Amino acid sequence: MHDQTSARIEELPRLSKTKLVTLWRELFATSPHPKLRRTLMIPILAYQIQEHAYGGLKACTRRRLKKLAEELEQNRKAPLVNKPHLRTGTKLLRRWQGQMYEVLVVEEHFEYRGKRYTSLSEIARQITGTRWSGPAFFGLKPVRRETMQ
Numbered sequence: 001m002h003d004q005t006s007a008r009i010e011e012l013p014r015l016s017k018t019k020l021v022t023l024w025r026e027l028f029a030t031s032p033h034p035k036l037r038r039t040l041m042i043p044i045l046a047y048q049i050q051e052h053a054y055g056g057l058k059a060c061t062r063r064r065l066k067k068l069a070e071e072l073e074q075n076r077k078a079p080l081v082n083k084p085h086l087r088t089g090t091k092l093l094r095r096w097q098g099q100m101y102e103v104l105v106v107e108e109h110f111e112y113r114g115k116r117y118t119s120l121s122e123i124a125r126q127i128t129g130t131r132w133s134g135p136a137f138f139g140l141k142p143v144r145r146e147t148m149q
Contacts, residue, residue, distance in 0.1 A: 005053040009046045092138045
């Protein structure tokens with residue numbers, strides 16, 4: 001499978017635009033936009049060939065991309081925040097004032113002491129009694145110096 005997929009991808013730059021359009025129709029069941037340049041068709045087709053051979057994006061990745069697209073639709077100048085990806089089952093440990101705290105990552109939530117939370121900042125606030133960035137508190141992003149007292 002790997003050799004066949006690689007061979008198909010390596011062949012793409014040598015194909016005429018007509019053959020690329022034919023391949024596009026096979027892979028996407030639709031025609032490409034008439035103004036789509038050949039040079040742009042090649043990487044799109046290469047990705048689609050790989051996706052057919054090895055599988056596509058995970059559902060959570062598709063959801064994240066959709067959310068980013070929606071945010072950009074609302075505000076084209078919005079900064080794209082790359083949140084750390086935490087897998088379900090991950091345990092976050094933090095020692096605070098001599099006591100160890102444990103948070104379990106579950107799908108779309110966090111569990112702390114038997115209760116579900118939607119944000120790590122809520123949990124950090126529970127533990128410290130003050131407003132903290134949850135990701136910073138649990139070591140998932142750098143902490144600004146003035147916060148580290």
